[in-house]
Amino acid sequence: MGEEDTVILHGMWASTYVKRVELALKIKGIPFEYVEEDLSNKSALLLKYNPVQRKVPVLVHNGKPICESLVILEYIDETWPSHGLQLLPKDPYERARVRFWAAYIQQLLESMAKLFNPDHKEAQEKALEEMYEKQRILEEGMREFFPEESPNVHPEKLGILDIMIVSTLGAFRAQEEALGVKTLDPEKNPLLFSWVEALIQLPVVKEIIPPFEKLVSLLQFIKQNGIKF
Amino acid sequence: MDNEVKLHGFWPSPFVYRVIWALKLKGIEYDYIEEDLANKSELLLRYNPVYKKVPVLVHAGKPISESLVILEYIEEVWPHSPLLPKDPYERSVARFWINFATDKGRSAVRSLFWGGGDGKKEAAEQMFDFLKIIEEQALGDKKFFGGNSINMVDLIFAWFACWIQPMEQLVGIKVLEPSRLPSLHAWVKNFKEEPIIKENLPDPERLLAYYTRLTSNLVSKPT
Numbered sequence: 001m002g003e004e005d006t007v008i009l010h011g012m013w014a015s016t017y018v019k020r021v022e023l024a025l026k027i028k029g030i031p032f033e034y035v036e037e038d039l040s041n042k043s044a045l046l047l048k049y050n051p052v053q054r055k056v057p058v059l060v061h062n063g064k065p066i067c068e069s070l071v072i073l074e075y076i077d078e079t080w081p082s083h084g085l086q087l088l089p090k091d092p093y094e095r096a097r098v099r100f101w102a103a104y105i106q107q108l109l110e111s112m113a114k115l116f117n118p119d120h121k122e123a124q125e126k127a128l129e130e131m132y133e134k135q136r137i138l139e140e141g142m143r144e145f146f147p148e149e150s151p152n153v154h155p156e157k158l159g160i161l162d163i164m165i166v167s168t169l170g171a172f173r174a175q176e177e178a179l180g181v182k183t184l185d186p187e188k189n190p191l192l193f194s195w196v197e198a199l200i201q202l203p204v205v206k207e208i209i210p211p212f213e214k215l216v217s218l219l220q221f222i223k224q225n226g227i228k229f
Numbered sequence: 230m231d232n233e234v235k236l237h238g239f240w241p242s243p244f245v246y247r248v249i250w251a252l253k254l255k256g257i258e259y260d261y262i263e264e265d266l267a268n269k270s271e272l273l274l275r276y277n278p279v280y281k282k283v284p285v286l287v288h289a290g291k292p293i294s295e296s297l298v299i300l301e302y303i304e305e306v307w308p309h310s311p312l313l314p315k316d317p318y319e320r321s322v323a324r325f326w327i328n329f330a331t332d333k334g335r336s337a338v339r340s341l342f343w344g345g346g347d348g349k350k351e352a353a354e355q356m357f358d359f360l361k362i363i364e365e366q367a368l369g370d371k372k373f374f375g376g377n378s379i380n381m382v383d384l385i386f387a388w389f390a391c392w393i394q395p396m397e398q399l400v401g402i403k404v405l406e407p408s409r410l411p412s413l414h415a416w417v418k419n420f421k422e423e424p425i426i427k428e429n430l431p432d433p434e435r436l437l438a439y440y441t442r443l444t445s446n447l448v449s450k451p452t
Binding site: 053072074075 | 288294295299301305306317320324325328366
């Protein structure tokens with residue numbers, strides 16, 4: 001696109017959904033301005049750009065807002081097709097497979113979010129079981145997806161699944177610290193674990209991962225106060 | 230044989246209908262296989278091991294699951310008679326509404342129709358609020374969500390064209406009132422009268438009987 005492109009991302013430093021978009025923009029080398037939103041005091045701009053959901057992330061491209069992280073990722077890939085990598089494969093069937101698993105990883109995230117609702121012990125146990133089961137299915141699914149032993153993580157070849165995996169599971173150590181329970185077991189999920197470990201070493205990922213202590217504090221706060229996110 | 234299209238479905242499912250409509254609107258020939266969800270076929274379990282659900286589209290032997298993924302696939306493989314705008318920004322708006330319907334719509338439906346007796350009035354108001362947003366912001370002045378013709382967003386919102394009615398009857402609450410949601414009400418009528426759509430609609434009596442059976446079998450369904 002032209003020199004006059006303005007790209008602004010409204011986000012929140014700890015949001016998984018925002019990280020997805022940040023990473024996509026960085027992977028594709030698209031310059032953007034970042035606006036940190038205080039979700040307890042949302043800016044007038046945010047409410048104007050996303051009146052329906054009032055959430056982040058919102059990508060504003062030349063004044064036009066796009067909402068919903070996965071919708072934004074598709075938009076980015078379609079709008080800047082020759083800009084570095086393609087986030088989605090070219091073949092329609094492969095695209096369908098990626099979209100299927102991207103949606104599944106989203107479901108995994110939703111299961112993980114339940115761990116932070118401090119209802120009662122049984123609900124916590126149930127949420128853990130649900131998360132482990134989803135991880136098991138994801139592990140199996142990804143084993144079929146990657147014929148080699150583990151995903152070949154290459155900074156030149158990152159796609160939507162890499163983005164979904166690292167945004168959802170990349171901060172697992174902070175989550176484990178805040179919850180006091182294992183959220184990503186290398187023995188149960190060797191493929192997922194090695195994939196995440198490889199991803200979080202990448203410079204582009206290191207740029208966006210939230211600071212450990214700060215994230216732990218936030219997660220503990222969320223858990224104690226039952227904030228739904 | 231090589232390019233055969235098959236659709237595994239279940240007749241009351243709005244998710245299956247989305248795919249049927251997309252295929253028929255694009256004039257794509259396909260074989261339909263009715264699945265008994267109480268006794269799922271080997272093929273279905275093999276094609277969709279993660280969810281074990283319909284619809285599953287099988288194209289040249291390769292299965293695709295999840296209705297939204299299937300619709301995007303159909304759009305890409307058979308781009309004629311488009312169901313999404315060409316412009317990336319317009320596409321993102323369409324996908325936003327599809328996402329909104331899937332996310333908020335589903336939870337609104339669940340609370341109203343499967344939730345406990347006490348919260349029904351509140352759930353009905355929540356459903357109304359959701360529909361008002363759809364009417365004002367997604368539909369606006371247009372005849373269809375897709376503008377002058379139907380697109381993918383219409384196919385997703387079609388739940389409110391055919392499936393909300395038996396639910397309303399069962400629960401005894403009318404949500405899609407013409408006086409409160411005039412444009413949406415008009416859209417329902419227009420949608421059902423569209424060629425191809427009108428020849429491929431679920432039988433309302435049969436749907437009502439099906440949902441009656443379903444709800445009577447449930448003493449209390451967890452939400």
